[in-house]
Amino acid sequence: MTQSEFRAALLDPEGPLPAGLTDPEGRPAPKRFNVYRNNVTVSLTEALRQAFPVVRALVGEEFFTAMAQVHLRAHPPRSPLLMFYGEDMPAFLEGFAPVRHLGYLPDVARLELALRQSYHAxxxxxxxxxxxxxxxxxxxxxxxxxxxxxxxxxxxxxxxxxxxxxxxxxxxxxxxxxxxxxxxxxxxxxxxxxxxxxxxxxxxxxxxxxxxxxxxxxxxxxxxxxxxxxxxxxxxxxxxxxxxxxx
Amino acid sequence: MDPTTRHLPQRPGVGYKPQHFSNIIAGADPVKWLEIHAENYMGDGGRPIAQLRHLAERFPISVHGVGLSIGGEGPLDREHLARHRHLNDWLNPASFSEHLAWSTHGAEFLNDLLPLPYTEATLTRVADHIDEVQEALGRRMLLENPSVYLSFSGSHLDEIEFLGELARRTGCGLLLDVNNVYVSCTNRCTSPEDYIDRFPHALVGEIHLGGHDEDRDDSGRPLLIDAHGSEVVDPVWQLYARTIELGGPKPTLIEWDNDVPDWPVLATEAHRAARILDPVLERVTA
Structure with a gap:
């Protein structure tokens, strides 16, 4: 099993599990693998929640969490500096059909990203x-x-x-x-x-x-x-x- | 403080959270040192860096990396290593530690400590990466034992032998996370006491204690999850006491990263660690 296979399964909740990962008796262990899937999803969703409180308020908590999960699978972080994670969000919102009627949302996300960049400048x-x-x-x-x-x-x-x-x-x-x-x-x-x-x-x-x-x-x-x-x-x-x- | 004599005291420390800044400045007792996650202090400035500068004048600081991906199949991220070097150079911390895990794949950062098979190939790769980190920072690092949920069919080396061999090849020290020992051994159906008894305590420069969550695996057996969102449980305190008896007093960190409580809750955990450390400290200094 390569890390590439592990990564693919990590970001695809419906996908097959990599071979060779088992419980201590050598049996398949989907619930054990799901610990990693869950850690990645929950921690990156939380990073996006913190980055975009106003976008979150505008679309609602439940919708934001679901949208964050679509976002993080399509745009995982490109840097270990999670305080800047979300830089692809404005472009993502422009193309995300369920929020197309909220034309101002991408610019609100740009404003929130800029606030964070300013905070760490x-x-x-x-x-x-x-x-x-x-x-x-x-x-x-x-x-x-x-x-x-x-x-x-x-x-x-x-x-x-x-x-x-x-x-x-x-x-x-x-x-x-x-x-x-x-x-x-x-x-x-x-x-x-x-x-x-x-x-x-x-x-x-x-x-x-x-x-x-x-x-x-x-x-x-x-x-x-x-x-x-x-x-x-x-x-x-x-x-x-x-x-x-x-x- | 003379930077050359900086070291973590063999006393309780806590993972620093910005919401506790005023509590800590007002009197942190019994907490004698602080640990930061390196990646949170890699911005160019602003409040995080200002607070860290302030705290570093009063407390020894341990820098704990969570994003170097030392176990990654690819090369280390040079840009990220350069950020570490910058932080290390201006802060001159008392300690630097990272994990036996991977978190980066290609250009993606997956934000979790992902597992490794214990093989010769992994050993060589991780040792090379540790060499590179220690050379870049100009200091010895500590490597932390992971929380393990899965077994790799290709893994044939014992985790303790694996860590010991890494330390032998690279000269690095070890960070013993006692909660991770409890979590991993429970998940592997092995004895955590046996793990502690076999661990090379002379190499341990720091201990971590934290809380975990409980779930069940596919066969209904306990599946413990390292979560850092609750109190340290009694069996982990007992394991910690065993560790201190065997290895002597060590700098001991209370880790609480999620659902962070008010300061008094953390201070209570630190007091509990102090009650275990103090008698052993008195004995060894007598």
């Missing part, structure tokens, strides 16, 4: 806000922004920030299916999703991709620049402002 001191004003408008427009590692941006055509806040924090649920861009920062140890002003998603995405401030503003659409920069500064999203060409 490296520390970096945010830039003191005085430095921002000290630069002067011309130099500022030519500068690039270096974000702290815990920053994430989730752009969605759905109101995912409101959906997340309604389920995670008991806030009022969204009343319209408007697009929302969510910035995740980590002021101390707990990541915080904050709703960006309408239209600011393009700007922040361009900054994250390394555009100069002026370029990021010009590409539009219209948005509230002051409110957006205030969010970035107040939440400690900016590590430094880089003048001149990127290194």
């Amino acid at each position: 490296a520390e970096a001191p945010p830039m003191p806000s005085e430095l921002f004003g000290a630069l002067g408008p011309d130099r500022l427009m030519r500068a690039r922004i270096v974000f702290v590692p815990a920053v994430r941006l989730i752009r969605s055509r759905w109101p995912v920030h409101a959906i997340w806040a309604a389920n995670a924090r008991g806030e009022a649920p969204p009343t319209a299916a408007t697009p929302q861009d969510t910035l995740i920062t980590r002021p101390s140890y707990d990541p915080e999703p904050v709703l960006l002003p309408p239209g600011a998603g393009n700007f922040v995405a361009a900054l994250l991709a390394g555009a100069r401030l002026g370029e990021a503003i010009e590409q539009g659409p219209e948005f509230d620049l002051t409110a957006t920069l205030t969010i970035l500064m107040a939440r400690g999203a900016i590590a430094q402002i880089q003048e001149g060409d990127a290194p």
Whole structure:
């Protein structure tokens, strides 16, 4: 029996058992093999439950557990770092017929994955806000922004920030299916999703991709620049402002 | 603390859970050291790493890997080994241990400690992997005896001889999980006392104690399952007392990973281990 055969039987609850695995008397022992099947299923389901509490709240516990079992068999972890397990969940949800009517679900999963990545990101001191004003408008427009590692941006055509806040924090649920861009920062140890002003998603995405401030503003659409920069500064999203060409 | 003299004390320790952070900082007695699962501290930063740095200033830390797949048929995951090296380098723990098991297949991590047949081929492969780990970390590791549910028809070496031979070939030490002994021997219909009596205690650097679940196998006989979700049962405490009598006092970990209880429940388990360790410690230091 090879580990490849063992693995195949492990992830296929209906499949045949590998030969050569027995009880102490040499008899076939399906219940004994099922201990391993059960350990894998239960522990990976639990990892997914912890990763996606809001997806879970949206579809219900029972449905989530059944869906997790389909997911874990199709997408077992690719790393022993289970704290990041579930990276295939958004794409899986997009193709999973029973949740196709919940168009926002993949983006909610993306938001939850981003929260975890932010939680485990490296520390970096945010830039003191005085430095921002000290630069002067011309130099500022030519500068690039270096974000702290815990920053994430989730752009969605759905109101995912409101959906997340309604389920995670008991806030009022969204009343319209408007697009929302969510910035995740980590002021101390707990990541915080904050709703960006309408239209600011393009700007922040361009900054994250390394555009100069002026370029990021010009590409539009219209948005509230002051409110957006205030969010970035107040939440400690900016590590430094880089003048001149990127290194 | 001088890093070169770091070692686990021959006292009770517990598996660290973040929900117990404040209890531990407020006074962990009788717990004198902590064990972490390495893979939970391989992020780049954030609260887990900050808590670990804080705890490591106050307690000796044992790093217990659950994902190296030392028994895997394929090569060790070099990227994962590099993460271990990074953790080992900045933390400089008092001990490092892993399992006689496999958990990775190709690019997949299956998140369970899967069993191995005890053959010459397994022995050679596992010894090579232990050599590689010890070389990468620059330290001696401890290898833990598994919980066993199945028998392999191709397995012909005795588990204790297998572990002893691995230690002889690689210089590694052993982590004796007394609950695993009880679980495996019950499942194999062999005597756990005999297992403890034959074990090479001089090689043991750490002991694990934990709870298990009870089921029945296909013939209706007891099938015990290593679950780490409940108190250590009386027969395992008796086996532990026998182990300490035979092998002397050892760093002893209370493992509780699922349905984690409030701190006082864990502290009570640690007190129970201390009551068994203390008289033997007094005798050997007298």
